[in-house]
Amino acid sequence: MLQEFETEEAGRATNARNGGCESYNLSLILPSSSLNNLVHTWLSEDLPSFDYSGTVVGSRKEKALLLCKSPGILAGCPFFDAVFEHLNCRVKWLFSEGDQLTPVCTVAEVSGEVNRILIGERVALNCITRASGVATKARRLADLKRKSSWEGEVAGTRKTTPGFRLVEKYALLVGGISTHRFDQSSMIMLKDNHIWSVGSISSAVKAARHAGGFSIKIEVECRSIAEAREAARSGADIIMLDNFASELLHSSAEMLKNEFPHLTIEASGGINEGNITKFFGPHVDVVSLGSLTQGYECVDFSLKIHKEGVDPRNPTIKENFP
Template sequence: MTSQTLDLSQVIPPQTLVHLAREWLAEDTPNFDFAGVCVGSQEVRATLLCKSPGSVLAGCPFFSAVFMELGCIVEWIYTEGQTLGMESVTQTAVVRGPARCVLLGERPALNCLARSSGIATRCRQLLDTAKTACWEGQLSGTRKTTPGFRLVEKYSMLVGGVSMHRHDLSGMVMLKDNHVWASGSIAQAVRDARSVCGFSSKIEVECGNYEEAREAAIAGADIVMLDNFTPQALHMAALSLKQQFPSVLIEASGGVTPLSLSQFFSPHVDIISLGCITQGCPTVDFSLKVQGKLPSN
């Protein structure tokens, strides 16, 4: 299933949306809203405009939560995960409520929507590259996320159609080079990790060469990450590992970009993770324009 057949907003608990909305609003208006006195509480209608043609819409639950907290109503013209129009400006939603409240929520809501849609758009573009090449593995994000904003960014990956990888340190055991160095060996690190995580968590080991990857597979790692391998070295290592350990998942990571992604596709690579999904990812250009007052009761 894809984000177009699932209502992904259901994965976010309502109390989480309320908490985030209040946190963003408190950060933006810690004391006084001086400009609020200029507009008052007259009911207005504002149109959400997208000025980045062909973008994927993501972050609607967060955008709506901000305005709901302020007593405003959001009516969406497009739905989460849809590709917006190719016109220079696409009307995406309508916000109704007291003028000062609409303007109070404008920037926090737009910041979230722009970042979220940017990530979903990049994910969809990467996914299209994989589909064009008929590669059947999974693309994945990483933990290289913005502090305090990981939930939004991970959610945006789902909307864009790629895997989140692990959400945080408790989602899966990832033994990186520093873990191995501190433990003494890959085998020891895997044994120690398994003794505490049990059968319910997968163990992944970051490996810098083929010998380390083979040691990790022998030690019982569920996933072997081939980190910073050149495409040629990756394909050779993945083939050899799959021949010896067919049940071990092979992940490629490190230095993969939208331009170089296709070089890493292989029938023996199950996962490709990309930090560029969140790092240096362009945002989508949204604006909110008040278009008039609503008739007063």
């Protein structure tokens, strides 16, 4: 790998679970083949033919500074690295993934041929701004969970940007919450359309178990306690109580846990950052919400070619910038 780190701990993503006490190198979860394929696709999309502006700047060696201009959690470093590694540039990180950033600060240095730095600039920034935005929101929810002393899981959903799921799901982990299922193959989820098409919950669960076997969990979206009981009796592993008001949710979850202790109970629907704590409870195992990866909350970064004696925040000011 071409990237450098200032210390052994740099680049080690902080996992905010258990109050942020544990730290794991989450970058190891990302297969190099997937990263390479994504980077190739992204760069080909952004530069499908001639690099006209490359003739303007040439190929001399330069250094660029990655500046953070709004507060947030740093996430997406492996994607940023992979873009520039593909272009034979070097990245030196001054912060660790998972760190809280306070603007304006220099987060990383990128060195290499200037035309190659500028080819990767926008693609790499798109990754890190989006990932950091997702991780920042995820960290806020992880902090709410910790302050509530709730032992369950806050989870994102499959409501991700097409072609950007790996980035956004990874950012959830950096922020300290669960990804839920990564894709439709990760777990069988039977929603209203599946059940209406088959005719009943029990028929849908039976068919799902036949297809998935013993190794794939089955989750059923339920709109009432009667549907939840039918799903549990049919052999579902996870019951999603969908769009239950918080008071009804907790009483229903307790009832189901008493009858079916093996069940995992998930709450979903109508949950947001403002009301999520109302859904934390002793009989609820998972609270999921799609807003974590929908919308456009981002952390503002820019990449500036560095010249000695010039402040990259304002090139008209002639002063050294740390």
